[in-house]
Amino acid sequence: MRLLKHTLLCASMMFSAAAAAAPVVVPNAPAVAAEAYVLMDYNTGKVLVESNMHLQRAPASLTKIMTSYVLGQELKSGRVSLDDEITVSVNAWAQNRKLKGSSLMWLKEGDTVTLDKLYQGMVVASGNDATVAISEHIAGSVDGFAHLMNTWAAELKMNDSIFENPHGLDANNQQSSAYDMAILTQALIRDLPEYYALHSQKSFTYNNITTDNRNGLLWDRSINVDGVKTGYTNDAGYSLVSSATRDDMRLIAVVMGVKGRNGNEGANNRQAESKKLLNYGFRFFETVTPYKAGDTFVTQPIWYGDKPEVKLGVLADTPITLYRGQAANMQAEFELNDELQAPLSRGAQVGTLYFRLDGQDIASYPLMVLEDVQEGSWFSKLMDYFKLLFKSIFG
Structure with a gap:
């Protein structure tokens, strides 16, 4: 027939x-000082702007977006609860030599901490110690948790990504791309909105130590950013995944490999480059x-x-x-x-x-x-x- x-x-x-209709004239996308970047519309998954979006790079703490996704799925399924009490192992101890000098929640070996506190410590404070404690609670070990991460990456068609640990400290084969981080963020917002909300939290206090979220765009009143995650290591450079809404539109911006002579400059640069992409998207695109x-x-x-x-x-x-x-x-x-x-x-x-x-x-x-x-x-x-x-x- x-x-x-x-x-x-x-x-x-x-x-x-x-x-x-009158001819539509749109200026070129802004120049973005990053090794790789992408601007994606959340609702449709359409890539609006990109450069080297499939380039595989060390993801640094952007890795924690996948850790957050895996944890959210475990919570959603009921296999774990935010009320679970977890005893901190030596591997998750803040003074462990593998974690020393990195971003921390400042856990002590033998302490008992709820999964809820560890989740906040991982997302808001970017605590690598909290991330290890979460992975051990869910999968028994960092390696076991990495297997879950790679299974979910395959499910989400993150074809550029391989995970070896849940925190993002440099590892030989750990890699991802700007595009993969965008589709991962899209999945986090879509599949786990109740847990994505944590990524807009501006500060976190544990044992009388308060840590501010490193995503400075959360404080920028000119743009309605509600997440997602920053990242930095020597190999990765400065990176940021951000998401913002305006009217009925949500955009996801990923910048990876932004340069900076020091931490303050690097953080400011990745925020400025991300904001360029978001403002361009909201100004010249619409979702109907x-x-x-x-x-x-x-x-x-x-x-x-x-x-x-x-x-x-x-x-x-x-x-x-x-x-x-x-x-x-x-x-x-x-x-x-x-x-x-x-x-x-x-x-x-x-x-x-x-x-x-x-x-x-x-x-x-x-x-x-x-x-x-x-x-x-x-x-x-x-x-x-x-x-x-x-x-x-x-x-």
């Missing part, structure tokens, strides 16, 4: 091809949603049914990110997999809904049945049989 394809000009929606979940896109004839037509549309929102001002030029098309025949159930996919701009497909979504259709009477089915037979013979 031949595929059916039609074009619909959606004048009643947020865009219309009937009205000619032509159809909301449950909206009808088209009504189509159906054969052998108890009704002559069936409503087709989407069961999930259809966000699309594009340059501001381009939405007026967008068209929608649909393509059916086959002739529609009863019975059909609500939620069955029968085709694809395409959005096109300047003759190119820019997004696609499943075209779904929006109502149940039962088989018709024997007489109506017999009539439809002869109609289809006539149609196949005479076209």
Whole structure:
């Protein structure tokens, strides 16, 4: 059976091809002083700006985003609880030689600490000691936890990433990319919003020691940043993953390998480069949603049914990110997999809904049945049989 394809000009929606829009002029993306970077729209996963986004680099403490994701999944599944009390091992001791001189929560061997405190200590204070304690509690060892990290990385299609430890201190084969860190952050926000909220916490106090979050953009009132994580080692340079919202849009910016002569300069530089990307994205892009979940896109004839037509549309929102001002030029098309025949159930996919701009497909979504259709009477089915037979013979 031949595929059916039609074009619909959606004048009643947020865009219309009937009205000619003025040409859209967008300046080049800003120059970003980082070895690798990416700006991604959260809702669609569309990469808006990038340079060397698949370049594999030492991730430093950006690694803790994956640790946070694994921990969040363990909490979500009920295998662990934030109320769990954990005895600090010698491996998680702040004075352990492997951790000495790095970012710490200042744990003491033998102390009992709740998982909730350790989670805050890892995310807000970037405590490597807290990270070791978390990994031992969940997987029994750092190596065992790294296996979980790599399993989740494969699940999320983080093809540029290999993890050897949960904290990000330099290791021989530990590597990731700006793109992988963006899709990991997208997954953290999407899958674990209750735990992502911790990444906006500005300070953390443990044993009368208060540590401020190193992500200075959390204090910047000109941009609504609510996460995510900083990173630095000698090998990695200065890095930052940040996410910000404006209206209905959320952007994720990743900069890796920013330079700085000292800690203050490096931190300021990575924040400035991240802010360039976020401001550019909010200024020159927009996310539109032509159809909301449950909206009808088209009504189509159906054969052998108890009704002559069936409503087709989407069961999930259809966000699309594009340059501001381009939405007026967008068209929608649909393509059916086959002739529609009863019975059909609500939620069955029968085709694809395409959005096109300047003759190119820019997004696609499943075209779904929006109502149940039962088989018709024997007489109506017999009539439809002869109609289809006539149609196949005479076209």
